[in-house]
Amino acid sequence: MRSRKRQKQSFRYLKHSILMIQRNRLVYTKLSVTVVLSFSLLLAFLSFTDARLYNEYKEIFAQPREIVQSNIYGKPTAFRALLSQIKKNITGADCYGYATLGGYCEYVNGYVNVSCSFLPAGDMPVYRWYNIDFEKTSGLCTAAPIGLSGEKQDFDLKENEVIINESWYNALIDGGAQSPLRILIHFDWQDGKSCDWVLTAVGVCNDTFEEKLLLDKDGSVYGWGKMYLSAGLLSREDVGEFSTSAEYSVWVNTATPEKAIAYARALGFWTYGVSEAQKAANDLLAIEKANKAYIAAVILVLLGINLYSSFTNALQERRYEIGVKRALGAGKGHIVRQFLYESLCVLLFDTLLSATLVIDLMIGYKAYQAFVLGKEWIVYISPYSVIMFLVCSLSLSMVFSLMFAFQSTQVEIISNLREE
Amino acid sequence: MNKLHIKLEHIKKSFDRPVLSDVSLTVTNETYMAILGKSGSGKSTLMNILGLVESYDSGSYYFNGIKIKKNSDYAKLRRTQIGFIFQSYNLIPTLTCEENIRLPLLYENYKDDERVKLLMDALDISFLAKQRVTTLSGGEKQRVAIARALVLNPCLILADEPTGNLDPKNRDIIFSVLRKEHKNGRAVLVITHDEITAQNAKRRMILEGGILREIA
Numbered sequence: 001m002r003s004r005k006r007q008k009q010s011f012r013y014l015k016h017s018i019l020m021i022q023r024n025r026l027v028y029t030k031l032s033v034t035v036v037l038s039f040s041l042l043l044a045f046l047s048f049t050d051a052r053l054y055n056e057y058k059e060i061f062a063q064p065r066e067i068v069q070s071n072i073y074g075k076p077t078a079f080r081a082l083l084s085q086i087k088k089n090i091t092g093a094d095c096y097g098y099a100t101l102g103g104y105c106e107y108v109n110g111y112v113n114v115s116c117s118f119l120p121a122g123d124m125p126v127y128r129w130y131n132i133d134f135e136k137t138s139g140l141c142t143a144a145p146i147g148l149s150g151e152k153q154d155f156d157l158k159e160n161e162v163i164i165n166e167s168w169y170n171a172l173i174d175g176g177a178q179s180p181l182r183i184l185i186h187f188d189w190q191d192g193k194s195c196d197w198v199l200t201a202v203g204v205c206n207d208t209f210e211e212k213l214l215l216d217k218d219g220s221v222y223g224w225g226k227m228y229l230s231a232g233l234l235s236r237e238d239v240g241e242f243s244t245s246a247e248y249s250v251w252v253n254t255a256t257p258e259k260a261i262a263y264a265r266a267l268g269f270w271t272y273g274v275s276e277a278q279k280a281a282n283d284l285l286a287i288e289k290a291n292k293a294y295i296a297a298v299i300l301v302l303l304g305i306n307l308y309s310s311f312t313n314a315l316q317e318r319r320y321e322i323g324v325k326r327a328l329g330a331g332k333g334h335i336v337r338q339f340l341y342e343s344l345c346v347l348l349f350d351t352l353l354s355a356t357l358v359i360d361l362m363i364g365y366k367a368y369q370a371f372v373l374g375k376e377w378i379v380y381i382s383p384y385s386v387i388m389f390l391v392c393s394l395s396l397s398m399v400f401s402l403m404f405a406f407q408s409t410q411v412e413i414i415s416n417l418r419e420e
Numbered sequence: 421m422n423k424l425h426i427k428l429e430h431i432k433k434s435f436d437r438p439v440l441s442d443v444s445l446t447v448t449n450e451t452y453m454a455i456l457g458k459s460g461s462g463k464s465t466l467m468n469i470l471g472l473v474e475s476y477d478s479g480s481y482y483f484n485g486i487k488i489k490k491n492s493d494y495a496k497l498r499r500t501q502i503g504f505i506f507q508s509y510n511l512i513p514t515l516t517c518e519e520n521i522r523l524p525l526l527y528e529n530y531k532d533d534e535r536v537k538l539l540m541d542a543l544d545i546s547f548l549a550k551q552r553v554t555t556l557s558g559g560e561k562q563r564v565a566i567a568r569a570l571v572l573n574p575c576l577i578l579a580d581e582p583t584g585n586l587d588p589k590n591r592d593i594i595f596s597v598l599r600k601e602h603k604n605g606r607a608v609l610v611i612t613h614d615e616i617t618a619q620n621a622k623r624r625m626i627l628e629g630g631i632l633r634e635i636a
Binding site: 005008009012013016019020023024321323324325326327328329330331332334413414417 | 528
């Protein structure tokens with residue numbers, strides 16, 4: 001019964017507070033301008049910092065941390081040793097190695113430099129971040145290992161088959177080549193020997209940043225073509241000095257990437273571990289996070305001073321009302337409650353308004369990046385920043401609401417009345 | 421009506437100079453008193469002390485047996501036992517007439533629509549219910565202030581120059597209301613510097629040199 005009475009009383013106070021907000025619109029509008037600007041500044045700082053960091057590091061964090069890539073030039077022994085050590089010592093590791101060699105191919109009016117990767121038959125762990133996207137094009141592709149979502153895929157090229165990149169394929173078609181596409185690849189060895197293979201294109205993969213053929217105004221091509229060939233070709237007699245001219249790559253997918261990195265480095269490989277890159281990024285983010293917290297603290301202090309002055313001004317305009325209410329018998333508790341409700345309502349509204357403003361601003365910035373600069377910019381705010389903003393805005397709201405409410409009861413009734 | 425017994429003994433109050441030097445006074449339900457005095461003589465200060473909105477420097481003050489301590493807040497007593505009518509009305513300008521009248525009910529968590537309607541009818545201000553007080557005349561404002569002072573049935577009415585700014589017609593309305601409320605058992609203390617206004621009271625006292633004395 002008593003709690004119901006209290007609920008009714010609280011509801012009446014809330015109703016009265018909302019009425020007083022409506023009736024003091026001008027005072028609260030002036031206050032809200034400061035609050036919304038202050039909160040928006042804080043939220044914009046937090047969210048734009050987050051979005052900047054997110055967009056900077058999103059690719060690193062999108063990669064699976066289990067992946068290690070190691071490369072070595074011209075050392076087939078080290079290549080074989082690493083493959084065998086990983087298979088032997090790292091339980092459950094998924095290990096895949098291939099060789100890459102530069103060659104050149106005949107084109108309609110010249111030659112095309114080509115990077116050739118010799119892929120072993122069987123299961124091949126191809127990962128999206130590796131950025132090879134095989135497609136069926138014009139009925140060429142037979143293996144079609146599409147969908148690079150990190151799952152193993154069958155990749156079984158025969159010795160006379162090859163997959164080429166899109167820009168090269170387009171250049172060949174534009175140059176009048178007919179299906180089936182026959183490609184002559186030529187290798188020169190250091191001992192002066194050379195070899196030529198004639199292969200049939202059976203699939204097309206996407207271009208990468210480094211490997212893309214570009215068409216010049218005069219119809220000639222420049223840049224690099226990419227070719228995926230069967231590792232079975234390496235057992236042919238005419239491979240010459242291939243073993244000391246090729247670059248060897250080993251890809252490992254393991255729950256303990258640190259071990260794979262250690263083995264690879266011990267054998268002299270250049271190694272890139274996603275886990276290491278993520279750790280380095282995390283370290284940088286921790287520094288950025290700390291900096292963000294310091295700057296947010298400074299902004300918070302400045303906002304606090306700003307809000308203090310705004311609340312004091314708002315209170316100054318309500319002293320007479322407080323004096324009258326106190327003279328009529330309102331206790332300090334009544335006044336505190338009224339002003340607490342009022343300021344909380346206003347600050348809650350202002351917080352929502354600030355959030356809406358900043359979200360709109362971020363969407364506008366995203367549109368600017370997309371349509372003016374042609375860049376993809378993702379709107380992102382971390383849970384840490386959301387919590388930080390909520391803690392800051394709610395604590396500022398609570399502190400200043402309470403201060404506002406308590407200040408309202410501190411002046412003697414009669415002096416408030418006299419001031420009118 | 422609640423029983424009322426107020427006793428002030430040797431009350432002193434100074435600001436830059438002594439305002440009340442030695443004031444002793446007893447107020448009961450039967451009291452209808454006018455306190456006269458020149459401007460600055462301390463009448464309003466005495467009224468504020470009696471109305472528990474201002475503290476005193478020394479002396480003793482008992483309100484229905486409760487010792488009123490210096491610098492303590494007696495909001496509940498002020499709300500339930502005292503109806504204050506100010507010379508400058510002290511209405512809240514952002515509220516309507518009815519909202520001003522209902523204000524004391526909010527603090528007592530009490531909803532008495534009947535009482536509000538009765539008072540507004542009696543004071544002939546029902547037609548002003550939804551009007552902002554800033555748009556009212558002095559007489560209308562004072563009637564709204566009286567309705568607000570009476571809404572919680574106080575046993576003491578303190579009126580500080582209630583007719584000071586009013587024309588004779590409105591002054592008569594105010595005095596007839598005060599007389600009626602006194603007949604209903606409420607103590608009425610009116611502060612004035614106007615001899616004619618003071619004639620309405622049963623007792624007349626004058627505050628001079630900080631001392632309160634009866635006028636024969």
